[in-house]
Amino acid sequence: MRILRFFILRIFLKRPILVLGMITLLFLANYLSFTTVRSVISTFQGYGEMENLNQEGTIIANLDPDSEADFNEINIVDTQKVYEYLNNNYTYALRVDGFVTSLPNEHKMEVPFNYIDEEAYKINQLKLSQGDHLNFNYKFNKDDIPILVGAGLATTYPVGSNIEITDPVTQQLVNLKVQGVLKKNTQSSNFYAPNSKNYHNFSIFLPINEEFIQNAGLDLHVNGLMDLVLLDSTKEEAMNLRENIKENLGLEFNFFNQQENFDFFEDYYLNSLIIICTITLILTIIIVGLAIWNNLVSVRLMIRDFTINLLVGLSYSKLKAIFYSYFGILFSIILVILSVITTYNRYGSWLRNDSTFATYGIFGLISMDWMALLIVLFIDVIIAFAIVELTIKKIKSIPISVGVLQ
Amino acid sequence: MKYSLFRFIDVIEAFAIYLICFSTNLIFIYVQTLDLGDSYILESFLESIIEYQLVINIFLTFIMIVFHYQFLNRKKTEISCRILVGDTMVNVVIRYILNSLTILVFSFLLSLLLNFYLELNVTSNLYLVFIFIIYILISAGKVEKE
Numbered sequence: 001m002r003i004l005r006f007f008i009l010r011i012f013l014k015r016p017i018l019v020l021g022m023i024t025l026l027f028l029a030n031y032l033s034f035t036t037v038r039s040v041i042s043t044f045q046g047y048g049e050m051e052n053l054n055q056e057g058t059i060i061a062n063l064d065p066d067s068e069a070d071f072n073e074i075n076i077v078d079t080q081k082v083y084e085y086l087n088n089n090y091t092y093a094l095r096v097d098g099f100v101t102s103l104p105n106e107h108k109m110e111v112p113f114n115y116i117d118e119e120a121y122k123i124n125q126l127k128l129s130q131g132d133h134l135n136f137n138y139k140f141n142k143d144d145i146p147i148l149v150g151a152g153l154a155t156t157y158p159v160g161s162n163i164e165i166t167d168p169v170t171q172q173l174v175n176l177k178v179q180g181v182l183k184k185n186t187q188s189s190n191f192y193a194p195n196s197k198n199y200h201n202f203s204i205f206l207p208i209n210e211e212f213i214q215n216a217g218l219d220l221h222v223n224g225l226m227d228l229v230l231l232d233s234t235k236e237e238a239m240n241l242r243e244n245i246k247e248n249l250g251l252e253f254n255f256f257n258q259q260e261n262f263d264f265f266e267d268y269y270l271n272s273l274i275i276i277c278t279i280t281l282i283l284t285i286i287i288v289g290l291a292i293w294n295n296l297v298s299v300r301l302m303i304r305d306f307t308i309n310l311l312v313g314l315s316y317s318k319l320k321a322i323f324y325s326y327f328g329i330l331f332s333i334i335l336v337i338l339s340v341i342t343t344y345n346r347y348g349s350w351l352r353n354d355s356t357f358a359t360y361g362i363f364g365l366i367s368m369d370w371m372a373l374l375i376v377l378f379i380d381v382i383i384a385f386a387i388v389e390l391t392i393k394k395i396k397s398i399p400i401s402v403g404v405l406q
Numbered sequence: 407m408k409y410s411l412f413r414f415i416d417v418i419e420a421f422a423i424y425l426i427c428f429s430t431n432l433i434f435i436y437v438q439t440l441d442l443g444d445s446y447i448l449e450s451f452l453e454s455i456i457e458y459q460l461v462i463n464i465f466l467t468f469i470m471i472v473f474h475y476q477f478l479n480r481k482k483t484e485i486s487c488r489i490l491v492g493d494t495m496v497n498v499v500i501r502y503i504l505n506s507l508t509i510l511v512f513s514f515l516l517s518l519l520l521n522f523y524l525e526l527n528v529t530s531n532l533y534l535v536f537i538f539i540i541y542i543l544i545s546a547g548k549v550e551k552e
Contacts, residue, residue: 021472024465039451193446272447286426290469297476
């Protein structure tokens with residue numbers, strides 16, 4: 001320990017610019033790997049959610065991106081006809097997220113209302129920390145509507161409490177009854193942006209049934225069709241629905257079955273991840289190359305100090321241990337800086353009152369961040385190994401007598 | 407580069423560092439002009455890096471400070487020897503500044519080829535040139551003998 005302290009204070013820190021240069025490069029390498037690893041983990045989480053949905057017999061609707069959609073021409077009577085047709089002929093899962101409304105809460109967050117039908121609820125398997133799961137057989141306008149609230153709303157609206165509010169999609173005054181509280185950091189991803197997450201810590205999940213859908217406004221009807229999932233259906237049946245929607249609403253929808261979705265997503269995810277990993281690998285190699293150069297430069301300047309210590313009895317293995325400890329300290333500092341930046345970014349969502357990104361976690365970091373930090377730590381071990389072994393090789397190649405004379 | 411403190415390997419090192427800094431900056435700018443189509447995964451990944459473009463570029467220029475620092479530390483004995491044989495400190499400093507600027511200008515001109523290839527504005531790297539000139543002038547004050 002004393003020898004390590006001596007080396008750090010009297011040799012390495014005697015030239016602080018070289019230490020700062022090394023910290024800068026290693027930080028860049030760590031930030032890059034952290035961003036990539038987190039992106040990959042997040043994409044896999046999104047892929048997992050997509051796999052849950054994309055089962056045999058499911059057909060997922062998607063507004064044709066090449067078609068020209070005129071939403072102003074659509075009226076409620078037309079959408080009601082489409083939903084009537086849907087109810088009579090199909091089993092479907094419907095979920096519409098993000099109708100933001102003001103609901104007083106201790107964190108002053110805006111509250112997104114997410115509407116979910118029974119089939120979508122079965123597929124999504126939301127996990128609760130308190131209370132019971134939703135039931136869908138309530139009478140609209142007569143019974144209280146059972147809801148699930150996010151963990152951030154649990155203190156203001158505990159299980160059993162009632163909320164009277166104008167519902168954003170029906171524009172009617174409704175009575176909501178808190179039936180359960182979602183687990184902290186319950187999340188969902190978009191199919192096409194699987195690495196982007198929406199967190200439901202301040203969301204309300206409201207169960208919808210046929211009666212509710214018929215009473216809902218145009219927004220819910222149209223948005224509901226965007227990610228509609230037909231269950232136990234066939235391509236032919238989906239084409240009939242496509243025609244019905246086109247006839248009534250003038251919108252062109254594509255319907256993709258399980259195989260088509262798998263082909264698309266495998267291709268899309270795989271290609272994106274390969275490109276991301278390749279970019280990261282190339283950049284990391286360049287940065288580590290610069291870090292090795294930086295360390296060899298340090299050796300050039302510090303060789304006299306090293307060789308004098310070797311002359312008076314320091315062994316190469318002890319010197320190697322000193323270098324590993326030195327890099328251990330540098331990487332620890334960098335990982336702390338990285339954690340602080342990530343915590344600050346996560347905390348930024350609370351400061352901005354951004355309810356869809358506000359998360360709970362140890363020191364402000366969520367499980368995905370911790371996992372990414374752990375993988376970065378493993379990458380750091382490899383980087384430290386490469387730098388230290390090359391440095392020791394370089395020191396060994398310089399005869400002690402030459403080094404001392406310098 | 408007559409009587410220069412720079413050896414061939416020093417010139418190559420400085421040249422490579424300048425080029426890495428210029429190329430990184432240009433690639434950052436180029437990536438922003440790319441149309442990534444529907445690939446949101448790639449787009450958001452690149453955004454998370456491009457967000458810190460300026461910080462990353464400035465961090466990378468720090469490597470040039472390391473270069474100047476180690477270079478001048480290694481050359482202290484050589485400078486002493488030169489002064490012993492009749493050279494003056496002022497001349498050494500002037501030659502150091504001129505040589506450093508020459509390397510900078512040549513690497514900037516070479517980076518312009520990448521500018522033209524990627525069809526980017528030729529002024530994209532000018533702010534880095536300005537930063538590097540400041541580094542050269544500051545390091546000129548650190549030209550010392552043993």
